[in-house]
Amino acid sequence: MKKIVKPNFSVADVLIECIDNLQNENLKQELIDSTNQFTSAESDFESKVITNTLHQIQQNIEISNTINSSVLKGIYTDRMVNKTNKGRVFYNSIFISAPYGKCPFCSVKQVRTLDHYLPKSKYPILSITPNNLVPSCSDCNKDKLVDSPTSSEEETLHPYFDDIENFDWLKAKILTLNPIKFEYYVSPPNEWSDLLKTRLTNHFSAYLLNDLYSIHAIEEFENIKLQLTKLYQNLGVNQLKEHILDCYISRYSVNKNSWQTAFYNCLYENEDFCNGSFI
Ligand SMILES: [Zn+2]
Numbered sequence: 001m002k003k004i005v006k007p008n009f010s011v012a013d014v015l016i017e018c019i020d021n022l023q024n025e026n027l028k029q030e031l032i033d034s035t036n037q038f039t040s041a042e043s044d045f046e047s048k049v050i051t052n053t054l055h056q057i058q059q060n061i062e063i064s065n066t067i068n069s070s071v072l073k074g075i076y077t078d079r080m081v082n083k084t085n086k087g088r089v090f091y092n093s094i095f096i097s098a099p100y101g102k103c104p105f106c107s108v109k110q111v112r113t114l115d116h117y118l119p120k121s122k123y124p125i126l127s128i129t130p131n132n133l134v135p136s137c138s139d140c141n142k143d144k145l146v147d148s149p150t151s152s153e154e155e156t157l158h159p160y161f162d163d164i165e166n167f168d169w170l171k172a173k174i175l176t177l178n179p180i181k182f183e184y185y186v187s188p189p190n191e192w193s194d195l196l197k198t199r200l201t202n203h204f205s206a207y208l209l210n211d212l213y214s215i216h217a218i219e220e221f222e223n224i225k226l227q228l229t230k231l232y233q234n235l236g237v238n239q240l241k242e243h244i245l246d247c248y249i250s251r252y253s254v255n256k257n258s259w260q261t262a263f264y265n266c267l268y269e270n271e272d273f274c275n276g277s278f279i
Contacts, residue, residue: 001203001257002104004097006160007130009090011042014128018079018087027066031075034063041125045118045132049161052152052195059122059148072124080128081114090130098135104159105207107258108216109137117158122148134159140207147206152195156203167192169200170257172217172266177277182217184210184262213259220263225278232276244268 012035022028041061048054062068080087094114103109115136120127149155157164169188175181186204188197204210232240248264255261267273 001157001162001164001200002099002102002107002159003163003165004099004104004135004159007090007094007097007133009093009130011038011129014080014087014090014130015075017090018075018085018128020086022079027071030064030066034067037063038125038129042129042131045126045129049117049131049158052155052199054118054155055149055151057118057123061123061125063125069124072127073120076120076127087128090128091133094130094133095135098159103137103140104134105136105140105156105203106209106212107255108212109139111135112138113141115141119148131160139212143207153198154202155199156206157199162199164196164200165256168256170259170262172213172259172262174266174270174273177272180218180221180278182214182263182266184213184217184259213262216259217263220260221278229279232279237274237276241268241274244274 015031015035015038019028019031022031044057045054048057060069062072075087079085080091082088091114095111098104098111101111103111105115113136114133116123116127117132117134118126123132126132167189169186170184171187172182172184175183184204186200188200192200228240228243231243244264244267248261248268251258251261251264
């Protein structure tokens with residue numbers, strides 16, 4: 001999970017641009033008059049996300065009979081996502097905020113959409129709230145499509161508010177050597193609160209990250225198998241271990257918790273592997 005910089009604009013900024021060319025003048029005026037309610041929902045979200053109490057936000061809030069759930073969701077889909085609308089500039093700004101265009105939830109796949117951290121199906125008033133919109137790959141967006149937390153523990157990590165990059169928490173182990181299989185898991189630092197440990201564990205599970213990372217690990221192993229075999233046969237165990245350690249240190253210097261960092265760490269720590277059992 002990667003921390004990314006949160007949007008520097010408010011729901012009021014987004015709303016006014018989204019409805020700029022709205023044909024229905026009555027609806028447009030009613031939306032402008034309701035700005036405070038959008039702002040109030042935004043403030044509620046921001047105070048609760050940092051205390052892990054988002055699950056306490058009331059679901060299915062509508063502003064009026066006119067500005068109902070359907071209209072609120074439509075402002076996002078018809079006016080913020082729609083490329084011909086002025087609100088699209090905010091969609092684009094959030095879309096490109098993930099470094100290297102990589103999804104912050106899995107750190108592997110390409111950003112393809114914006115994910116509503118609290119789904120717009122249950123929280124329509126948060127449909128266009130910037131801090132509720134996070135760049136995401138298609139899979140992470142789908143895996144969490146209608147999911148909404150019912151407790152603090154179920155609140156998966158939020159890339160704008162949770163920063164765990166300076167800690168070591170991702171691990172891998174070799175399940176079988178022939179054929180080689182890996183398992184990824186989280187091992188949070190002892191000093192973390194029980195809540196953060198559980199939230200990370202639930203995040204890892206909700207986004208199916210073991211499945212994703214272990215597939216990449218098998219492919220990485222196949223790609224380096226010939227090279228490692230030659231190193232072991234020509235130069236011996238110590239040279240092989242030194243090479244794997246260099247690979248690990250190099251990746252650790254870039255990202256302490258990438259699947260690649262955990263991959264090389266687990267190869268290095270597996271005595272059977274380093275003694276040539278992978279050949
Ligand atoms: Zn993803």
